[in-house]
Amino acid sequence: MIKYLGIALLYAGVLFDLIGCIGLVRLPDVYNRLQAATKCVTLGTCMILAGTILMTTSLILAIQGIICLVFILITSPTAAHALARGAYKAGVKLWDKSIVDHYGEDQS
Amino acid sequence: MANKIILFLLSYLIWLLLTWPFDFSTGQINVQAIVAGFIASILVAMIMREISYHRLARLFNPLRYFWFCVYILVFSYYLVKSNLDVAFRVLHPDLPIKPGIVKIKTRLQTDTAITALANSITLTPGTLTVDYRNDGYFYVHWIYVTTFSQEEAAARIIGRFEWFIHKIFEG
Amino acid sequence: MYTPIFVFLYFALLACCSLCLYRIWRGPTPPDRTVAIDILGILLVGFAAIFSASTGKAYFMNVALAWALLSFIGTLALAKHMEGRNFDD
Structure with a gap:
């Protein structure tokens, strides 16, 4: 029973990964791509790891999977934040149809 | 000093979780991994800069x-x-x-x-x-x-x- | 390892990786490429996790952990570089 739950989590995780990567290709500028990709791929990979933890019988694999899950959940938003800030400092403009930019107003 | 001890315990705990030197099915314990982790954690705690934990009791x-x-x-x-x-x-x-x-x-x-x-x-x-x-x-x-x-x-x-x-x- | 359940998952993840590679190839600015590289790193962690689920071997999870650490550090270094700062602050 718990094995089928694990397989369902694996499939849901891969589905979210796929949606995140479609967002990476479809959305118009760096910041939107970063949003879609970071959220979906983080949750997708965490679901894959959770499915692996449920399916396995080995204790060490489960422990390492939990460490990996917590690590990804902490570091992925941090990396996204660093990338967004780096992209803004590197001079990448917002999309043409963006409606508000308080950051640029405060910088100048 | 208390900060360094906390850092040592934290890094040693993570080392033990990552290597997992206990084997419950046979009852064997991998002494090498435990000792190596102990030395490495002491080195880390000595080298690392002081990380300040304000108000330790809140933990x-x-x-x-x-x-x-x-x-x-x-x-x-x-x-x-x-x-x-x-x-x-x-x-x-x-x-x-x-x-x-x-x-x-x-x-x-x-x-x-x-x-x-x-x-x-x-x-x-x-x-x-x-x-x-x-x-x-x-x-x-x-x-x-x-x-x-x-x-x-x-x-x-x-x-x-x-x-x-x-x-x-x-x- | 090659049961149909897992083979489908491998192909779906390969499709994700090729979408990321498309963005790395096409990305109009360097930050676009960096974002795609970061996402590719996290996808490969998922790939290693699925391998360890299908084979039951624990060492694939070691690969996933090491890859997550290295990809995070690499992304931070690239972000700092884009920002125009040195690596030591």
């Missing part, structure tokens, strides 16, 4: 762990919701997005609390932290801006988390 306050568990439940709900939201926006043929960077004010003070709040903002519906200014302002990229007012944006973006994080890290 042992059980109420904070209770709020942490509640927060994990609330957070998972918003995590799944945000993913469904992004999936809707990405798969919709017209791309219903209206992006912009807004500025919001937070009342949190400590570094840990601000980091936790920034990570929560990034993983919840439609928002991504871009920068933090030292006087308490976040710059947040919002994929569907619904309001220009600073107070209303703060209420919509961090209103649901700020209270929890204040309870957990500063309470």
